[in-house]
Amino acid sequence: MSRLIDRGLEQLSKLLFKMGDLAEKAVSLSFDCYLEGRDVNQRVQILSETLVLLNEEVEKKAIELIARYQPVAHDLRTIISYIKIAYDLSRVGRYAWDITFVYKRLDVKKEECEFPRIQPEKACKKVLEMVRTSMKAVKKHNVELAKKLAVMENDVDEMYYGYIDKLLEQPATTKCIISNLLFIRHLERIADHACYIGESVVYLTKGERISLR
Amino acid sequence: MNGIVKERLIFATLGIPMLFCLLAFIWIVGTLLTGIGTVNWKLLTTSVLKGGIFEMIIGTMYLLLGAAGIAGPIGVLAAVYLVEYAPSGKLTRMLDQSINNLAGVPSVVIGLFGYTFFCRQLSLGVSLAAGWLTLALMMLPIVIRGTEEAIKMVPASFKEAALALGATRWRAVSSTTLSASMPGIVTSVILGMARVAGETAAILFTACVSVTRGLPRSPFEPVMALSYNLFVQIVALGTPAQRVFGIALVLFSIVASLAIFAIILRTHYRRKQPWLR
Amino acid sequence: MHVSDDTKIDIQNLNVWFFDNHVLNDISLKIKQNAVTAIMGPSGCGKTTFIRAINRMNELIRGNKTTGEVYINGHNIYDEDIDLYELRRRVGMVFQKPNPFPKSIYDNVAFGPKIHKMAKGKELDKIVERSLKEAALWDEVKDRLHESAFSLSGGQQQRLCIARALAVKPEIILMDEPCSALDPTATAKIETLMRKLSDNYTVVIVTHNLQQAARVSDFTAFLYMGKLVEYGDTESVFENPQSKLTEKYIMGKFG
Numbered sequence: 001m002s003r004l005i006d007r008g009l010e011q012l013s014k015l016l017f018k019m020g021d022l023a024e025k026a027v028s029l030s031f032d033c034y035l036e037g038r039d040v041n042q043r044v045q046i047l048s049e050t051l052v053l054l055n056e057e058v059e060k061k062a063i064e065l066i067a068r069y070q071p072v073a074h075d076l077r078t079i080i081s082y083i084k085i086a087y088d089l090s091r092v093g094r095y096a097w098d099i100t101f102v103y104k105r106l107d108v109k110k111e112e113c114e115f116p117r118i119q120p121e122k123a124c125k126k127v128l129e130m131v132r133t134s135m136k137a138v139k140k141h142n143v144e145l146a147k148k149l150a151v152m153e154n155d156v157d158e159m160y161y162g163y164i165d166k167l168l169e170q171p172a173t174t175k176c177i178i179s180n181l182l183f184i185r186h187l188e189r190i191a192d193h194a195c196y197i198g199e200s201v202v203y204l205t206k207g208e209r210i211s212l213r
Numbered sequence: 214m215n216g217i218v219k220e221r222l223i224f225a226t227l228g229i230p231m232l233f234c235l236l237a238f239i240w241i242v243g244t245l246l247t248g249i250g251t252v253n254w255k256l257l258t259t260s261v262l263k264g265g266i267f268e269m270i271i272g273t274m275y276l277l278l279g280a281a282g283i284a285g286p287i288g289v290l291a292a293v294y295l296v297e298y299a300p301s302g303k304l305t306r307m308l309d310q311s312i313n314n315l316a317g318v319p320s321v322v323i324g325l326f327g328y329t330f331f332c333r334q335l336s337l338g339v340s341l342a343a344g345w346l347t348l349a350l351m352m353l354p355i356v357i358r359g360t361e362e363a364i365k366m367v368p369a370s371f372k373e374a375a376l377a378l379g380a381t382r383w384r385a386v387s388s389t390t391l392s393a394s395m396p397g398i399v400t401s402v403i404l405g406m407a408r409v410a411g412e413t414a415a416i417l418f419t420a421c422v423s424v425t426r427g428l429p430r431s432p433f434e435p436v437m438a439l440s441y442n443l444f445v446q447i448v449a450l451g452t453p454a455q456r457v458f459g460i461a462l463v464l465f466s467i468v469a470s471l472a473i474f475a476i477i478l479r480t481h482y483r484r485k486q487p488w489l490r
Numbered sequence: 491m492h493v494s495d496d497t498k499i500d501i502q503n504l505n506v507w508f509f510d511n512h513v514l515n516d517i518s519l520k521i522k523q524n525a526v527t528a529i530m531g532p533s534g535c536g537k538t539t540f541i542r543a544i545n546r547m548n549e550l551i552r553g554n555k556t557t558g559e560v561y562i563n564g565h566n567i568y569d570e571d572i573d574l575y576e577l578r579r580r581v582g583m584v585f586q587k588p589n590p591f592p593k594s595i596y597d598n599v600a601f602g603p604k605i606h607k608m609a610k611g612k613e614l615d616k617i618v619e620r621s622l623k624e625a626a627l628w629d630e631v632k633d634r635l636h637e638s639a640f641s642l643s644g645g646q647q648q649r650l651c652i653a654r655a656l657a658v659k660p661e662i663i664l665m666d667e668p669c670s671a672l673d674p675t676a677t678a679k680i681e682t683l684m685r686k687l688s689d690n691y692t693v694v695i696v697t698h699n700l701q702q703a704a705r706v707s708d709f710t711a712f713l714y715m716g717k718l719v720e721y722g723d724t725e726s727v728f729e730n731p732q733s734k735l736t737e738k739y740i741m742g743k744f745g
Contacts, residue, residue, distance in 0.1 A: 003742050070701050072728045073737045207730030301552075370589035374651070377547060377585075378602040378658060379578035388601070393592050485592065487640050 005069040009078065012061050016082050019054045019089045020135035022047050026096035027131050027190060031124040033100045034183055037109065041100040051093035058086035077207060081200040085138060088193040088200075092131060095186040095193075102182045106175055113176035123159045123184070126152055127191050134197040141205050146198035150212040156191040160184055245465055248458025257463070261424060261437065266460060268428055272436040273467065275341060275429070276420065277406045280348035285402050287349070288356030295357070296364045297386050316354035321414035323350055328418045342432040344420025351415055352405035359401020363394035368488050396482030403475040410468045413440040423449075439464040498523035498662065498692040499544060504558035506539050506548060513539045515716040517558075521709075526684055526693045528707035528724070530700060532744060536716045537696040541664045544694070545581040546574060562662070579606055582655030586667040588647035590639035590654070595622075595631050598639050598650055602658035617657055625653035626683050645676025652683065663687060665695040669702065681706050700740055704728050712736045 026047040029040045062079045065071060071079055102108075130152050137145035163184045167177060195212040202210055259265025291312075299305040327347030337343040367390045375385035391398075409415070421441040429436050443460055446452040483489060499521040506514040514536045521527050529537045542548045544560060546567060559566045567577055579602070590598050599618045603609050609617055618635070622628040627649040631642070639650055648668060655663060665684070669677040684706050687693055697703050703710055704724060711721040712733075720727060720736040731737045738744060 005742075070704075072700070072704065072740045073731055075741055076729065368589070370585065370587065371591055373547075373550075374585065374589045374591065374654075375601070375605075376550065377545065377578055377583040378605065378654070379575040380605050381575060384605055388605075389591055485638070488592075 005071060005075060008065045012082055015054060015058050016086060019051055019086060022051055023089045023092045024131055026093045027128055030096040030099040033103055035121060041104045044097045044100045048093040048097035051090045055086045055090040059083055077204045081204040084200050085197050088196045092190050092193050095190050099183055099186050102179050106179050108179045113179055123187055126156055127187050130191055130194040134194040137198055137201045143202055143205050146201040149195050149198040153191055153195050153213055160188045245458050245462045248455045248462050251456045251459035252462055269437045269439045269442050271428055272438045275436060276344050276348060276438055277410055279345035280352055281402055281406050283345055283349035284352035284356050288353050289360050289398055292357045292360035296361055312354050312357055320412055323347060324415040324417050324419055332419055339435045340433045341420060341429050341436045344416050347415050347419045348409045351409050355405040355408055356401055360398045363397025364390055367393045400475045400479045403471055407468050407471040411440050413444050416441055496523050500561040502559045504543060506543060507555040509553035513716055517718045519718060519721050521694060523692050524688055525708040526688045526706055527709045528703035529696045529711050529713060530703045531713035535713045537713050538666055541694055541696055544664060545578050545583055579658045580660050581662045582660035584651050584655055584665045584668050587671050588644060588651050590647050590650050594636045595639050596635040599653050599657045606658055621653040621657040624656050625649045627653055645672050645679060662692045667696055
């Protein structure tokens with residue numbers, strides 16, 4: 001039987017899934033920027049700002065549902081989780097923009113600051129996959145997918161510390177050090193937020209609070 | 214034919230019998246009023262021995278009050294038993310039915326019973342006391358049914374609240390239901406009195422004589438009553454119509470006053486019973 | 491003897507029938523002292539029958555058969571040698587529709603102490619004042635104690651009924667949907683009162699208003715078709731219920 005709150009929940013979900021798509025796109029574009037030097041700063045900026053607006057909309061809608069329907073149990077956990085997930089997605093968008101912004105600001109050319117003897121593509125692929133997996137988990141309210149993120153996060157963490165070690169070894173220009181460091185830092189934060197999203201999915205479905213990091 | 218005309222027709226059809234009743238009543242009262250000429254203060258206060266009807270009026274009052282005094286308490290307690298305590302079952306149904314039966318007994322038969330049992334068996338003779346008992350029998354069904362109705366109209370929630378506070382069954386019933394239904398009970402007693410005020414056959418051979426010296430000095434003496442006197446006047450004495458109607462008017466006035474008083478009481482106490490609205 | 495540190499009412503294997511209708515099916519639960527416990531469930535699930543089993547008011551209804559034990563202060567209230575009237579003094583009840591007696595405000599509150607011969611005269615006046623104060627009604631009626639109880643508004647009448655129950659110094663207060671006949675303002679007053687009362691009394695309320703159960707209670711029990719489905723502290727039951735059935739019910743997915 002359809003309840004009054006179901007319509008509101010559907011609208012909320014739609015907003016959230018839209019945010020997920022935009023966040024995925026932003027992250028993907030920002031990696032293109034880094035790996036291939038494409039000038040996508042403008043586009044990613046627009047995506048990021050849209051995500052901020054959508055986050056506000058999600059909050060507003062959630063508050064409306066709470067005020068009107070006094071949701072409990074699964075509904076309540078879902079709404080609270082969606083508020084957090086929307087925030088996480090807006091942060092993901094923001095970090096994606098930060099990545100492209102760094103490149104534009106510091107005017108880094110592709111060949112100039114390549115990570116010597118490391119493979120940033122792997123990291124990028126992993127993080128993009130994490131973002132995609134987390135949104136799949138949200139769409140399907142699937143705990144297994146969420147838990148996968150823990151494993152992926154481990155890998156990204158290893159890469160993160162690996163790069164830092166390598167950076168310490170390599171001689172490089174200040175410009176390159178700064179831009180690469182900022183890049184992998186933002187990458188790691190995106191991965192973290194994907195994990196937060198996974199944790200919210202677990203709370204939403206099972207009512208348990210766990211840590212995936 | 215259309216709805217409105219039909220409605221009007223039905224209204225008229227239902228209203229006409231009502232009109233007949235009203236007309237009949239007016240005709241009766243009109244007939245009685247032809248005797249008004251003979252009714253005056255002198256008549257009402259002079260002794261029978263001197264041509265008045267004083268002792269008859271008082272005699273009727275004595276009979277009514279005594280009967281009420283017997284039928285009242287017994288009837289109320291019986292009604293409380295039936296509504297609050299009686300277990301549902303064959304015995305209770307029989308009890309209930311017997312009250313209906315009592316109400317249906319012709320008054321002359323009750324009078325006969327009264328004579329045989331109260332006057333002869335209990336050696337009361339033709340007396341006020343026998344009249345009381347006989348009339349009480351006639352009043353009983355009215356008081357019981359009236360009290361039952363009054364009790365049933367009081368919401369059970371009062372009783373329930375009292376029980377939830379730890380009251381015993383009787384305490385709960387008496388302090389809530391019974392006290393709340395008192396107006397209804399009093400009304401039904403008065404109506405019972407109005408009903409038996411005009412009874413002739415019941416007191417014919419149990420309580421009354423046509424003439425006696427003064428008022429009865431004890432319940433074991435016979436009494437004079439308006440209704441009985443009317444009977445005697447018409448059948449035995451051949452009194453002129455006017456005078457007979459006059460006496461009948463007095464009796465009618467007493468009964469009507471009782472009924473009106475009962476209605477006034479009931480209306481007045483409705484204020485204190487907001488659950489009836 | 492079944493006395494736990496903070497259990498006030500220990501219900502064990504309670505079964506209630508009305509003729510052939512098995513209304514309560516093997517209910518066991520422990521109600522905590524000085525807390526508000528809400529009993530919720532859809533219409534006809536047996537909630538009212540359940541609380542009426544605690545003051546043995548079910549016995550007033552024909553066809554009642556009750557088995558099982560209900561221990562209060564270590565004594566099974568269904569034992570042969572229990573004083574029924576004393577039990578009902580200690581376990582007060584407030585009904586769904588306010589039902590003050592058709593008497594004055596004073597006489598309503600004084601009724602209980604009078605029949606239990608608890609006090610007279612000045613002592614009685616004190617009891618009436620104390621009870622009306624506890625029920626948050628004193629200030630509104632102190633100048634008209636001898637007016638009819640019906641001159642009060644619905645919410646005031648219900649508080650009067652609470653004062654009436656408090657006058658006999660109960661230990662437990664049972665409330666059967668006490669706010670369902672009242673407007674939101676009166677309801678809010680009574681809910682605040684319930685919380686305050688739980689400092690000194692054990693309060694058990696029946697409600698079909700889920701939000702009320704969530705607002706007012708420390709513990710919540712969910713009854714469905716005469717069976718106890720779930721019982722726990724209110725936060726847990728409403729945030730993450732153990733039973734899928736409970737979740738369906740509180741989310742409004744029944745029917």
